[in-house]
Amino acid sequence: MAHPHSPTSAGDHAIDSTAKNQADRHAANTRAAHRVTLIGAGIDFVVGMFKLVAGLMVGSAALVADGIHSFSDILTDIFVIGATHFGRQAPDSGHPYGHGRIETLATLWLGSILIFVAGAIAWASLERLFSGTPVLAPGPWAIGIAVVALLAKEWIYRYTMKIAKQVGSKLLEANAWHSRSDALSTVVVLVGLLGAQLGAGWLDGAAAVVVAIMVGKIGGSLLWEASQELIDTALPASDQQRMRETAEQVPGVRGVHDLRTRTVGGQILLDLHLVVHPRVTVSEAHEVGNEVCRQLHQSFPDLSDVTFHIDPEDDQHAPPQSPLHALPLREEVETELAKAWSGLAAWESCLTLDLHYLDQRIDVSLYVQQLQPEVNLDEAADSLRKHAAGLPWIGRLRIWQGPGKA
Numbered sequence: 001m002a003h004p005h006s007p008t009s010a011g012d013h014a015i016d017s018t019a020k021n022q023a024d025r026h027a028a029n030t031r032a033a034h035r036v037t038l039i040g041a042g043i044d045f046v047v048g049m050f051k052l053v054a055g056l057m058v059g060s061a062a063l064v065a066d067g068i069h070s071f072s073d074i075l076t077d078i079f080v081i082g083a084t085h086f087g088r089q090a091p092d093s094g095h096p097y098g099h100g101r102i103e104t105l106a107t108l109w110l111g112s113i114l115i116f117v118a119g120a121i122a123w124a125s126l127e128r129l130f131s132g133t134p135v136l137a138p139g140p141w142a143i144g145i146a147v148v149a150l151l152a153k154e155w156i157y158r159y160t161m162k163i164a165k166q167v168g169s170k171l172l173e174a175n176a177w178h179s180r181s182d183a184l185s186t187v188v189v190l191v192g193l194l195g196a197q198l199g200a201g202w203l204d205g206a207a208a209v210v211v212a213i214m215v216g217k218i219g220g221s222l223l224w225e226a227s228q229e230l231i232d233t234a235l236p237a238s239d240q241q242r243m244r245e246t247a248e249q250v251p252g253v254r255g256v257h258d259l260r261t262r263t264v265g266g267q268i269l270l271d272l273h274l275v276v277h278p279r280v281t282v283s284e285a286h287e288v289g290n291e292v293c294r295q296l297h298q299s300f301p302d303l304s305d306v307t308f309h310i311d312p313e314d315d316q317h318a319p320p321q322s323p324l325h326a327l328p329l330r331e332e333v334e335t336e337l338a339k340a341w342s343g344l345a346a347w348e349s350c351l352t353l354d355l356h357y358l359d360q361r362i363d364v365s366l367y368v369q370q371l372q373p374e375v376n377l378d379e380a381a382d383s384l385r386k387h388a389a390g391l392p393w394i395g396r397l398r399i400w401q402g403p404g405k406a
Helices: 013-058 063-089 102-133 140-167 170-198 203-231 237-248 280-300 330-341 378-387
Strands: 002-005 253-266 267-275 303-311 350-360 361-368 393-401
Touching: 013 140, 013 170, 063 170, 102 170, 140 170, 170 203, 203 253, 237 253, 237 267, 253 303, 253 330, 267 280, 280 303, 280 378, 303 350, 330 350, 330 361, 330 378, 378 393
Parallel strands: 267 303, 361 393
Antiparallel strands: 002 303, 253 267, 350 361
16 A cells, blocks of 8 residues: 655655745745845856956956956856756646756756867867967056955855755855856956066966866766766665664554665655565555654754555565466455345444455454354354355455454
């Protein structure tokens, strides 16, 4: 019997409270992501203006290009704000697992941009290096602007990366690395300006190639990580083991198998099978599963959705059941038993019966009214077994005499 579970399951106050806390934390994380991105965009605008003006005044093409690069970061910041806004919206009917893939796709996009920027830096620098284009001495104040811009972009990188780690956003992390790429390009410009000031303009091209390789490596790493999320790569084995141990510690859980994990936009989704005692009630088994979910949510704050399946026995390695040999359900079972046991005292006085689907058989527990004194329960059970011998799916048979569960 499958029991899907989410933090908002009706009738479970404790899990509803967990869901509310997750929603509040989700909203706070989104606000933090927007705030750091807006601050970065503001600094990008100021830094870009200073680079552009200084480059035009001293005739430094590298400084002008770096200023344009800073302005391009503003467009990326706007894109990140949109992606974090829509990517962190709550699940809806069309997107039951949320919108986290928007952030994943945006991370792919930013990783691609970094690789493109790396290629552009390398191409332009190599062209300038081999063409021997002269670079005029810029003067100390242009060098000072480059230093200030470098420090500002490095601060943006560190601040954005700190928030990205806090909220668990690969997209913010990608944007932080984009800011770092701008800082590295500013290093290239600074080296070029210093080299030009000292008469060694070729340093600009050589340093740029090194920086381009670094930026390309960062972009490739982001592409790889986002691709792993898109193909539903599982969490590390150590995290899965911790989840398994957390579930197995819950009273009533006899085993855990088929545990599967994946991530969506920094949130973790978990599926698992729980083995419980084969003769507990459905409601008790479901509550055991609810307690497993509560414990998992407490131990793993980034866990957004849990789906558990209740098993009465460990069927992890059981062969798949053929549709041609599926066990009958209750309606068919009762019909077949009525044909086989018609006229028998135990069946005629039946109050209710429980069915237990175990070991590819159906165990039957029959609850009967008080039988006549001359009726022996063992003999009645033997008679039932004899008349049901033609039913291939019949398993153990038990008779319980008394008020039963009626």
